[in-house]
Amino acid sequence: MIALLARDLRLAVRAGGGFGLGLSFFLxxxxxxxxxxxxxxxxxxxxAPGVLWVAALLAxxxxxxxxxALDFEDGSLDLLVTSPLPLEGIITVKAVAHWLTTGLPLVxxxxxxxxxxxxxxxxxxxxxxxxxxxxxALSVIGAFGAALTVGIKRGGLLLSLLVLPLYVPxxxxxxxxxxxxxxxxxxxSPLLLLAGISFAALxxxxxxxxxxxxxxxx
Amino acid sequence: xxSIWEYANPLKFMRTTEAALPFIGWAAALCLGVGLVxxxxxxxxxxxxxxxxxxxxxxxxxxxxxxxxxxxMLITSLIWIVRRHHVxxxxxxxxxxxxxxxxxxxxxxxxVWGQPMWGTWWAWDPRLTSFLILFLFYLGYMALWAAxxxxxxxxxxxxxxxxxxxxxxxxxxxxxxxxxxxxHQGASLSLDKKENVADVFWYPALVSIAGFVLLFVAxxxxxxxxxxxxxxARALMARERLG
Amino acid sequence: xxxxxxxxxxxRGGLAVLRDVSFSVKPGQALVLRGPNGIGKTTLLRTxxxxxxxxxxxxxxxxxxxAYAAHVDGIKTTLTVKENLLFWSHVFGTKTIDPAVExxxxxxxxxxxxxLLSAGQKRRLGLARLMxxxxxxxxxxxxxxxxxxxxxxxxxxxxxGHLAGGGLAILATHIDLGLSNAxxxxxxxxxxxxxxxxxxxxxxx
Numbered sequence: 001m002i003a004l005l006a007r008d009l010r011l012a013v014r015a016g017g018g019f020g021l022g023l024s025f026f027l028x029x030x031x032x033x034x035x036x037x038x039x040x041x042x043x044x045x046x047x048a049p050g051v052l053w054v055a056a057l058l059a060x061x062x063x064x065x066x067x068x069a070l071d072f073e074d075g076s077l078d079l080l081v082t083s084p085l086p087l088e089g090i091i092t093v094k095a096v097a098h099w100l101t102t103g104l105p106l107v108x109x110x111x112x113x114x115x116x117x118x119x120x121x122x123x124x125x126x127x128x129x130x131x132x133x134x135x136x137a138l139s140v141i142g143a144f145g146a147a148l149t150v151g152i153k154r155g156g157l158l159l160s161l162l163v164l165p166l167y168v169p170x171x172x173x174x175x176x177x178x179x180x181x182x183x184x185x186x187x188x189s190p191l192l193l194l195a196g197i198s199f200a201a202l203x204x205x206x207x208x209x210x211x212x213x214x215x216x217x218x
Numbered sequence: 219x220x221s222i223w224e225y226a227n228p229l230k231f232m233r234t235t236e237a238a239l240p241f242i243g244w245a246a247a248l249c250l251g252v253g254l255v256x257x258x259x260x261x262x263x264x265x266x267x268x269x270x271x272x273x274x275x276x277x278x279x280x281x282x283x284x285x286x287x288x289x290x291m292l293i294t295s296l297i298w299i300v301r302r303h304h305v306x307x308x309x310x311x312x313x314x315x316x317x318x319x320x321x322x323x324x325x326x327x328x329x330v331w332g333q334p335m336w337g338t339w340w341a342w343d344p345r346l347t348s349f350l351i352l353f354l355f356y357l358g359y360m361a362l363w364a365a366x367x368x369x370x371x372x373x374x375x376x377x378x379x380x381x382x383x384x385x386x387x388x389x390x391x392x393x394x395x396x397x398x399x400x401x402h403q404g405a406s407l408s409l410d411k412k413e414n415v416a417d418v419f420w421y422p423a424l425v426s427i428a429g430f431v432l433l434f435v436a437x438x439x440x441x442x443x444x445x446x447x448x449x450x451a452r453a454l455m456a457r458e459r460l461g
Numbered sequence: 462x463x464x465x466x467x468x469x470x471x472x473r474g475g476l477a478v479l480r481d482v483s484f485s486v487k488p489g490q491a492l493v494l495r496g497p498n499g500i501g502k503t504t505l506l507r508t509x510x511x512x513x514x515x516x517x518x519x520x521x522x523x524x525x526x527x528a529y530a531a532h533v534d535g536i537k538t539t540l541t542v543k544e545n546l547l548f549w550s551h552v553f554g555t556k557t558i559d560p561a562v563e564x565x566x567x568x569x570x571x572x573x574x575x576x577l578l579s580a581g582q583k584r585r586l587g588l589a590r591l592m593x594x595x596x597x598x599x600x601x602x603x604x605x606x607x608x609x610x611x612x613x614x615x616x617x618x619x620x621x622g623h624l625a626g627g628g629l630a631i632l633a634t635h636i637d638l639g640l641s642n643a644x645x646x647x648x649x650x651x652x653x654x655x656x657x658x659x660x661x662x663x664x665x666x
Binding site for chain 1: 472510511512513514523524525527528531532533534535536537538539540543547549552553554577590626
């Protein structure tokens with residue numbers, strides 16, 4: 001398992017796009033928002049939590065289609081499935097690798113981008129916390145979508161169509177935490193719900209993803 | 219021994235349903251006609267909402283169907299996963315576009331009704347938002363069916379998507395409630411709380427709901443049988459190729 | 462460790478292609494599958510490897526004893542040869558990659574990124590993975606594609622070595638590898654003739 005994680009991380013670094021792409025996309029979205037809604041700082045600060053969450057979500061989506069497709073094309077997915085590793089474990093590791101290369105950098109960069117969006121000073125902690133707890137769910141749910149579309153040529157668009165509705169609860173609770181943080185309201189209950197989604201997704205979805213992947217390899 | 223699983227055989231299913239289809243079809247037309255005419259022309263106007271309230275006879279049944287069709291797809295998907303009956307998977311596939319259309323009708327009539335009542339075509343109210351999300355789930359489900367060539371693979375994948383999607387749809391429903399308390403009135407029709415709506419409105423609504431259910435059953439039968447025939451044609455061609 | 466396959470039925474795309482395939486392979490033996498294109502060699506091998514379910518029938522050994530090698534090698538082009546092999550040895554929990562490197566003459570290439578290898582060299586790397594798995598039954602689907610004469614001979618010797626160590630091999634190949642203890646199985650005899658079978662596409666016929 002650790003070998004697989006190490007390999008996936010190494011591949012992401014060597015391929016170059018791994019860390020950079022998601023982050024650059026995040027940056028571009030954040031830069032585009034003020035062009036769309038105007039430069040008024042009060043307004044930007046007010047919409048900042050939601051915009052940052054939506055941008056992070058889209059950035060996560062960007063690299064999902066490569067999660068299994070690359071291994072599927074060069075045959076290593078077949079070989080991994082016939083290896084002693086349980087398929088559920090392989091999928092979890094893949095999702096973790098995706099989170100480490102996409103989700104975690106977003107969490108780390110979020111304060112900088114929040115600065116661009118004039119997020120009120122007391123909102124930073126809640127924003128980073130909500131992203132830290134919520135983005136793993138995005139990777140795990142994304143792994144399910146990637147497993148569904150692995151056999152489909154140019155499945156990227158379909159993947160988005162399938163995964164985005166599944167992202168709704170995570171987005172709602174995550175953005176709610178960030179918004180309440182920015183407005184200095186207590187945010188314990190949405191935070192607990194967000195954590196609940198993350199843990200439940202991490203515990204249950206790999207099983208569905210494994211079932212789907214087995215069907216796709218048949 | 220007669221068992222319900224006998225109808226899992228495609229031929230038996232087709233034979234039985236096609237015999238029943240004319241009756242169901244005419245019953246649907248009758249119920250819809252009676253329910254809607256009765257509802258539109260022979261019920262008093264609401265004292266606050268005037269005659270706009272009458273869109274209720276389309277809005278409520280279609281909204282109920284939008285949800286119930288998804289539940290039906292969930293059940294047939296489970297049957298496919300557990301018992302591997304092709305008819306079940308094909309029925310789920312056949313039902314999806316109908317469910318999507320029902321969702322659209324519910325959204326559209328809701329907008330038409332909401333405009334005079336709330337002064338807006340659309341509000342990000344929990345119920346409205348949930349229906350929009352449900353519509354997206356229908357779209358994703360249909361797109362996945364369309365994207366995969368092998369029928370059994372598609373049936374397996376869409377079944378699991380339907381299962382996972384149901385959980386997330388439910389989750390979204392509660393998340394959306396959490397996110398915004400809305401304008402929409404509570405459920406105005408349910409069997410045990412029918413005092414919500416006076417009897418004069420209630421009976422035509424029941425007939426119209428029965429009409430929508432029958433219409434759905436008729437459409438699903440036609441569409442499932444079409445799917446069975448298409449599948450059969452493909453199986454024949456595959457066998458031809460194999461020689 | 463004898464591999465016995467009893468009345469195995471395999472399907473491709475929802476239609477049975479081979480029916481009632483039965484054979485047994487003893488340790489030290491290789492079985493070469495023969496038959497025209499499209500007969501179902503790849504389907505049979507994938508079923509044996511546990512990648513797709515059989516319609517019916519029994520296989521005496523568990524999937525954990527099988528090592529599978531297909532047309533594509535599962536090589537990561539951005540990793541070096543050594544990293545590729547080490548990864549699989551970690552996954553399969555085997556200690557060393559040295560015998561595999563030696564057997565396939567990969568020592569000079571170890572630190573080269575796999576993307577720079579020629580097709581034949583990649584193929585050798587892909588086959589070297591089999592030795593790293595430490596599994597007894599090798600399932601090989603057209604293993605000699607893009608190998609030159611020398612490499613084919615090399616590969617033949619590797620298989621001989623594997624068999625001599627008590628291993629088994631099942632291959633689909635058109636090239637004679639010069640194996641001394643090889644059985645051959647003509648798959649044409651098992652071609653499935655469509656008949657009514659309840660749980661598959663035949664239900665629609």
